[in-house]
Amino acid sequence: MRALVGEVFPDQSLNIIGRAEVDSVGIAKGRIQNFRQASDRLGELIERAESGAGVTIDSVYLALAGAHLxxxxxxxxxxxxxxxxxxxxxxxxxxxxxxxxxxxxxxxxxxxxxxxxxxxxxxxxxxxxxxxxxxxxxxxxxxxxxEKAVSEHIHLVNSQSLKVADVIVSSVASACMVASAEEKRAGCLTVDIGAGTTDYALYEHGSIVRTGSIPVGGGHLTNDLTVGLRVLPDAAEELKCERGAAVTEPGDRGETVHLYGDLTIGDKAIDLSSLNRILEVRLEELFELIRDECGESRLREGSSGALLTGGTSRLAKVDTLAERVLGIPARVASHPDWVAEELQGPESSTVLGVLHYALEAEADRQAAQARRRGPGRVGRFSRFLRSS
Ligand SMILES: Nc1ncnc2c1ncn2[C@@H]1O[C@H](COP(=O)(O)OP(=O)(O)OP(=O)(O)O)[C@@H](O)[C@H]1O
Ligand SMILES: [Mg+2]
Structure with missing residues (x-):
């Protein structure tokens, strides 16, 4: 779970005044599995966000993900x-x-x-x-x-005495953060590859014409390595992040990675080409699904490129593989310059997108209010956000 607290100034500029992160408990694949645990964890997150920002939070904008969308x-x-x-x-x-x-x-x-x-x-x-x-x-x-999945999330937020100002779909949130206005106009595909899901959005002529969520992410890569290389999950995660790549190269053959285990497991030599081949197979399948859902010719004709984000976009050569399967240029996306250094990582796209959406909605609301009341105070406000 991640939260950002932001404030907007009268000139519409945005300032992030607080952030917090806790491990998700009791929530999986966009559904709540253990309400009490999830609610306690949410309470912890809010407390941290509030004390970091020095404000009291009373309502939130909520990012939704999952197969029910x-x-x-x-x-x-x-x-x-x-x-x-x-x-x-x-x-x-x-x-x-x-x-x-x-x-x-x-x-x-x-x-x-x-x-x-x-x-x-x-x-x-x-x-x-x-x-x-x-x-x-x-x-x-x-x-x-x-309806059930949406209302159980709202109920969860309410259980911490907070109101839900609005909900936003994760793919829409991260897409608006990584694609520039020009790219949206030219047509582009944004792909947020997380741990459990991959959310994508397709832009044509400036607007989203299709979104989708595929229940495959970095966690599946780690799991495949655990099974395929017969290593423990922690070792698999480390191998993936430190040595893994999304494509196999001729040079990988014969190269080994040494894994130093404890006395019971012992040391192990792992073939780099087997490691990368496992990652490649799973990611190939993921990009093929996205390509088929969007339509291959539609992508080639209508999109100037693919923008990758989410933690798994850190995997080496994921852009090369995406380009090969999708048939359009691909690159790992970055966030706009105004985003602080510590939020530049690809894991932050969704929560930043929700904040952006929230602040725009809030600025619109304040402008409408100001029009009704005449010139008056454009106050400071804060919003709490969560991304699954
Ligand atoms: N250097 C790296 N190489 C490969 N994978 C990485 C790297 N760094 C992080 N990851 C993977 O990124 C994933 C986490 O990404 P992210 O934080 O975007 O997911 P999430 O938003 O929590 O999950 P979801 O969107 O599925 O709910 C993990 O599976 C992690 O292993
Ligand atoms: Mg995510």
Whole structure:
């Protein structure tokens, strides 16, 4: 569990004033397994975040992940009402409403409605108001989750006397942190490879057109090494991080890594090419799944590149492998310059993204309030965030 506390200044600049991290207990794959343990751990995290930031936290923005999340593309088209075919804001409201009105199956709740570009008589247009056309169309990427899974997380936060200001899907959060506005416009794929899951988001023409979550991450790599090389989990984790690479090279053959065990296990020589081959097979499968879900030709035609983040993007040559399987240039992403040094690591993308989202939402809310009340105080506020 990770938390960031931030404040926003009247000029909309962002300042991170507190951070905390604790090991997750009682939560696995986006579902709560042991409520009491998870709640205690959350309490600990909040206390640390509060004392670090010197503020009291009363509400949070929450990142959600897990297999219960699903997305669907939903298009809508409407006729322009004006007799001279000039598009008005009302036409857009109507088409937006229709695209967002897809009914969900019982037990599902909407989390995000992500608008993709408008089309006027089939032609993509950024802002159609005032232009002429017979028909205006729009497509939304609708993200929904399991009602039980979402409400159990909200309940968990509430159990620590905190309110949930909003929830955000992890893939959306980390994507907005690693892709620049230009990359989003040009089209790109962001891939956050964590410990238990890999979350991706596909941008086209500036907006997210698809998201997905695959239950494979660095933990599976470590586990594969444990089984394949017959080593203990700690040794497997160390081998992966210190010596592992996502592709096997001809030079690996014949090279060995020595593992110094204790008296019972003894020392062991491990073949580097076997080590890397195990990592390569699992990651190849992961990138193939992402490629197939997004569509290979769609990726090649619509994306300028893939941006990798999450702890597992630290693995050597993961970008080379991603490039080979996805068929588009790939690189390990970095965060914007304003992010402090200690949060530059790829593990922080999600929690930073949630903070960014929260502060934008909060700035919008304050601006709306200020408009209603006239010029007044734009106060300091803080938000607590969690990423699974
Ligand atoms: N140098 C490295 N090489 C390979 N893997 C690494 C390296 N450093 C960290 N990792 C892996 O990164 C993973 C943790 O990444 P991260 O912190 O992004 O996951 P998480 O957000 O906690 O998990 P999830 O997103 O699945 O909930 C672990 O599996 C860890 O082994
Ligand atoms: Mg993560």
């Amino acid at each position: 699903e997305g669907a593309s939903h298009p809508a088209v409407t006729r322009v009402r004006d007799p001279s075919n000039r598009v008005s804001p009302r036409d857009l409201q109507r088409v937006d409403r229709e695209a967002k009105s897809k009914e969900l199956a019982a037990g599902r709740v909407y989390i995000h409605f992500i608008r993709n570009s408008y089309r006027l008589d089939g032609r993509r247009v950024e802002d159609p108001v005032g232009m002429t056309a017979e028909e205006v169309g729009v497509t939304y990427w609708l993200l929904h989750g399991g």
